[in-house]
Amino acid sequence: GQSLEQPSEVTAVEGAIVQINCTYQTSGFYGLSWYQQHDGGAPTFLSYNGLDGLEETGRFSSFLSRSDSYGYLLLQELQMKDSASYFCAVNSGYSTLTFGKGTMLLVSP
Amino acid sequence: DTEVTQTPKHLVMGMTNKKSLKCEQHMGHRAMYWYKQKAKKPPELMFVYSYEKLSINESVPSRFSPECPNSSLLNLHLHALQPEDSALYLCASSGGGIYNEQFFGPGTRLTVL
Numbered sequence: 001g002q003s004l005e006q007p008s009e010v011t012a013v014e015g016a017i018v019q020i021n022c023t024y025q026t027s028g029f030y031g032l033s034w035y036q037q038h039d040g041g042a043p044t045f046l047s048y049n050g051l052d053g054l055e056e057t058g059r060f061s062s063f064l065s066r067s068d069s070y071g072y073l074l075l076q077e078l079q080m081k082d083s084a085s086y087f088c089a090v091n092s093g094y095s096t097l098t099f100g101k102g103t104m105l106l107v108s109p
Numbered sequence: 110d111t112e113v114t115q116t117p118k119h120l121v122m123g124m125t126n127k128k129s130l131k132c133e134q135h136m137g138h139r140a141m142y143w144y145k146q147k148a149k150k151p152p153e154l155m156f157v158y159s160y161e162k163l164s165i166n167e168s169v170p171s172r173f174s175p176e177c178p179n180s181s182l183l184n185l186h187l188h189a190l191q192p193e194d195s196a197l198y199l200c201a202s203s204g205g206g207i208y209n210e211q212f213f214g215p216g217t218r219l220t221v222l
Contacts, residue, residue: 033208042213043152050208063203087151091209094141096165099151 002026004100006088011106012078020073020103021087030091032064032071035099038084046073050092075105083107113214115200120219124190130217132183132200142211143175143215144199152199152213158183190221 001082012018022032031050035043047055049064049071061074073081085104089097113134120127132141140159144152157165158177166175172194174186183200197218201211 030209033210037119042215043211044213045208045210048208048210093207095159095203095209096154096157097211098154102151103147104149 002090002092002098004088004090004098006086006100006103008101009104009106011108013108014078014080016078017074017076018078018105020075020086020088020105022071022073022100024069024071024088024090024100026069026090026092028092028100029066030093033060033089033091033097034060034062034073035087035089036084037087037102043087046086050091078107081109082108113200113202113212115198115214115217118215119220121222122187122190124135125190126190127186129187130185130198130200130219131153131163132185132201132214133181134174134212134214135181136202136204137180137214138202138204138212139180140203140205141177142201142203143173143183144201144213146197146199146216154184167189187219190219192221195219195221 006022033048034046037043047062059076064071085102087102088100143155146152156175161177177182197216199216200214203211
């Protein structure tokens with residue numbers, strides 16, 4: 001089976017940096033993905049890590065350590081529009097994703 | 110066109126009704142998915158279609174019946190649902206590959222009375 005742990009809620013102010021951690025236990029692992037979901041919206045893909053290390057995409061970066069079964073999403077220069085739920089998801093076999101419970105990020109002025 | 114569309118946006122049905130949810134994508138993706146999402150919970154995988162064949166059924170009750178008429182369309186037929194089936198039903202598609210980036214539709218908000 002699969003289990004993923006991430007904090008339920010994180011708060012920060014505009015312009016700050018925030019890190020959302022994700023630990024996982026899986027029976028099959030190809031990589032770790034991150035998705036963003038605004039309230040009432042659909043999940044949208046943010047990033048993927050298949051190998052250890054840091055992937056950077058604009059203000060967002062994601063990190064993976066396979067040996068530690070750990071990853072994180074780093075959001076820099078936070079904006080109000082970044083207030084959303086963030087899900088880590090394990091890419092396992094058969095093109096499937098298993099999602100963590102999600103972290104609600106609240107950005108205040 | 111990087112869009113997945115879903116109809117209807119909202120659906121209210123009684124426990125004896127039969128209804129269908131529809132999903133369409135024109136990205137040439139060969140994998141399509143149905144997820145169920147309750148409020149403040151993650152999406153839960155229900156079904157996976159790969160090359161128009163059902164490849165994964167996550168022990169979903171038979172009152173949910175998926176159908177993939179062609180490579181662009183995915184339906185979810187609903188019959189004799191229970192109030193606890195009320196949720197957001199999300200369709201997604203993926204081109205496969207190393208990222209397996211999934212593109213989600215906006216969802217159908219289903220209420221079962």
